[in-house]
Amino acid sequence: MSSTAVVVANQYPGLQRAAILMLALGEDQCAQLFSMMHEEEIKEISLAMSQLGSVSAQAVETVCADFSSSITSAGMLVGSFDSTERLLQKSLSRERAAQIMEEIRGPAGRTMWDKLGNVNEAVLANYLKNEYPQTVAVVLGKVRPGHAARVLSLLPDSFAMEVVMRMLRMESVQKDVLDSVEKTLRSEFMSNLARSTRRDSHELIAEIFNNLDRQVESRFMTALEERNREAAERVKSLMFTFDDLIRLTPAAVGKLMRAAEKEKLPIALKGASEEIRTLFLSTLSERAAKLLRDDIAALGPVRLRDVDEAQGEIVLLAKELGAQGEIELNEREDEQMIG
Incomplete structure (x- = not known):
């Protein structure tokens, strides 16, 4: 890390650097990122944004270049409870980090079903067609009606009707049944999905750079070329x-x-x-x-x-x-x- 990057890192803690990055991306991209967050995350980053005050152009460039450099050189990433907790503790108080980790490690049905509701309907239907109709009925009863309708339309007709009949007869789902379905989805489906859909980091940066103002994009690209010319050329080819x-x-x-x-x-x-x-x-x-x-x-x-x-x-x-x-x-x- 350069001396400038060290100064900026010391001046702006992790949450503030995230706020700077989102503001630099602009309103449309910031709105898209907010749409993927939970309410508490939005509140925390919004608060950090409102308290930033004036941020120098050099600090903005350093934060964004540091982000792009770390993404393009990261290679394979392995996410775990421990690595997530360490990252949270660097940007949040120990109490708040512990609270979030408790929610993640616990049942966290809200988070699980929110994630499932964002899975492509064809991918979800392909997985569910091999499950028991009762399991599918529970899942479709938990996701948004519009998403459930699209998934249902992609299931084999006879199987889909069996699922519909189960949903009609289903009054309330016992907590242990719901927990069991959720556990299976998390351990089998969502974990496999995460591995199979991991995006190339260069593609991610190319997409982000595509959405920047031309002058801002040129500035970041120049900074990336100075740090890692090979990564910059790869990003250019994907934009x-x-x-x-x-x-x-x-x-x-x-x-x-x-x-x-x-x-x-x-x-x-x-x-x-x-x-x-x-x-x-x-x-x-x-x-x-x-x-x-x-x-x-x-x-x-x-x-x-x-x-x-x-x-x-x-x-x-x-x-x-x-x-x-x-x-x-x-x-x-x-x-x-x-x-």
């Missing part, structure tokens, strides 16, 4: 930017344009490369293409910040469409030839 939309087929670009906000498209294309602009315009009729060209020309000078924001929104939209199976983000990767 998906507006220029990467050149990989899309005209059909995929058409879907993206129809889904995009109409006022954002001219701004995004104003600062785009000629190849990207040509690809987008080629999907339109001659009249529609002329109207879009006119809209771009009518904008006049546009701030780089506005271009970055518009392009960022379209990139996020492309990722969402890709995740939904509407478009294939790497469809034309082998055809990408830019002279």
Whole structure:
């Protein structure tokens, strides 16, 4: 750790560094992270945010660069009760850390079912189809109705109806039965899921950097290059930017344009490369293409910040469409030839 990083670490305890990192990521990403936390965690980090005061640009850069460096060089991670408790004790009081660990080690049904409710329905259905109908009925009775409906629709019809009948006849679940189901899910399903879905740390950093303002992202990338050039190159190769939309087929670009906000498209294309602009315009009729060209020309000078924001929104939209199976983000990767 550099001398600057040591000074920042001493000046800002763990919880405050987490608050700095979340503020640096911006409102949208901060909101997404909050949505994955429990109420107590949100309160603690929110309090830390409100008490930060003025934080120097150097401190912000050091915290974020230290985070990215530690993530990209961590390799395989092993989570355990002991390692979790040590981390909590570094950022929280001993009493608060002990309280959280007691909740984790205890039944903690709330936490378990919250986690289960966030599991992809296809993954959950694939696991539950091999369980007893009564067990599945208990599980679907505990998760959100919308999530339960999607899981149920993916189960074999006859099995799904057996589960429905069990749910209709089920009045209340005895605590020992619920504890047994929860224990099985935690030891068999959730532990296997965690191992099978562990994300590459470089992919995680690439996704985070994709959501940063271009100038902030450039600053962090430069800092990462100074610390670990190999990791920085790997992250760069995994990042998906507006220029990467050149990989899309005209059909995929058409879907993206129809889904995009109409006022954002001219701004995004104003600062785009000629190849990207040509690809987008080629999907339109001659009249529609002329109207879009006119809209771009009518904008006049546009701030780089506005271009970055518009392009960022379209990139996020492309990722969402890709995740939904509407478009294939790497469809034309082998055809990408830019002279």
